Amino acid sequence: MTPVQEAQLNDIYNLILNPATRDWERAQLVKLKKAVAAGATFNTELARLEASLRPLALRNNLTPDMTDFYHKITGEPELAAKFDLSRHYAADQPYEARAIFAGGCFWCMVEPFDARPGIIAVISGYTGGHTENPSYDQVIGQYTGHVEAVEIIFDQRIVKYADLVNLFWQLIDPTDDQGQMNDRGSHYRPVIFVRDQQQQAIAMASKQALAASGKYKKPIVTAIEPAQKFWPAENFHQEFYKKNRQRYKRLERTRQQYLAVQHLRSKLQLGWQRFKRK
The missing domain is CATH 3.30.1060.10 (Peptide methionine sulphoxide reductase MsrA)
Incomplete structure (x- = not known):
């Protein structure tokens, strides 16, 4: 195995043990692990795993750690960059x-x-x-x-x-x-x-x-x-907001529109109160 494959396999083992991994996700990972142990080609099984995860990934419906792993195996490691805690x-x-x-x-x-x-x-x-x-x-x-x-x-x-x-x-x-x-x-x-x-x-x-x-x-x-x-x-x-800029912008735009309306109402409310005091 190459160093990259070894790192990916290590990620798979950690995800299997991760209590936050959903049962269906874990089943897909275990399937790869068993197939490789039985002699299957790692890249072939990794491609099968990616294909099984893809529908949920496209709907943003994988667990957070599984999402990071998916980004790594699909050539987007920057989206899974490790944050220093x-x-x-x-x-x-x-x-x-x-x-x-x-x-x-x-x-x-x-x-x-x-x-x-x-x-x-x-x-x-x-x-x-x-x-x-x-x-x-x-x-x-x-x-x-x-x-x-x-x-x-x-x-x-x-x-x-x-x-x-x-x-x-x-x-x-x-x-x-x-x-x-x-x-x-x-x-x-x-x-x-x-x-x-x-x-x-x-x-x-x-x-x-x-x-x-x-x-x-x-x-x-x-x-x-x-x-x-x-x-x-x-x-x-x-x-x-840094790693998922486009998705964040859509969410933030909706939030800002709501707050802008609320702030406008606040100004009108204050203006009405001042008018009533005159």
């Missing part, structure tokens, strides 16, 4: 801090923060639930109590926590606690997860100021909750 596990410097926000699908929550000066890392993941090391399928199935969220590691000398909270309000519908835009379900509910009393005070004051501003007819229902363990999501989800 070491910063999530490393200790923070005295001038660094972390913020955790949930605001619907985490694919659209990364770029707005990632583009800000002073941001060290933005990591997609799951938090607020009751299951250890949840998978994407478990979270979207609403079996674990987790929400999709982003963990932001930032330099407090450059950007303040209050600035990140203010940006968060601009990215969500704070009057909807059943999801966000087209993303429905408890795993998409908006939450500010606070890590200490200072963050809690800032988040609460910001929420109260938003409620008092009169921008929204409906109550501000975004939750503020104590931070729980943050589990980084599968590699496929990290920096989705």
Whole structure:
């Protein structure tokens, strides 16, 4: 076997053992493993595997790790580039801090923060639930109590926590606690997860100021909750906006159109309130 084939076979073994791999996906992988062990040509079996996975891959319906593997064997390794999670596990410097926000699908929550000066890392993941090391399928199935969220590691000398909270309000519908835009379900509910009393005070004051501003007819229902363990999501989800640019643009366009209408309504609401006070 060539080094490339050995690496692919190692990926297959890891996927077979991965608890997040679906039963049907695992059956296809095991079929290849047994065929190769019986003397079949690896490339022939790999081509058969690719063909069996293709219909689900075209519908974006493979599990995240299987999707990365599919990109590798179809000549798109850049889409499966390994995201460095070491910063999530490393200790923070005295001038660094972390913020955790949930605001619907985490694919659209990364770029707005990632583009800000002073941001060290933005990591997609799951938090607020009751299951250890949840998978994407478990979270979207609403079996674990987790929400999709982003963990932001930032330099407090450059950007303040209050600035990140203010940006968060601009990215969500704070009057909807059943999801966000087209993303429905408890795993998409908006939450500010606070890590200490200072963050809690800032988040609460910001929420109260938003409620008092009169921008929204409906109550501000975004939750503020104590931070729980943050589990980084599968590699496929990290920096989705960079690796899947066209798909991300379509999702972000829909999100921005919704928020633009909402912001227009807010301006009209404030204008009407000023008119009534005259």
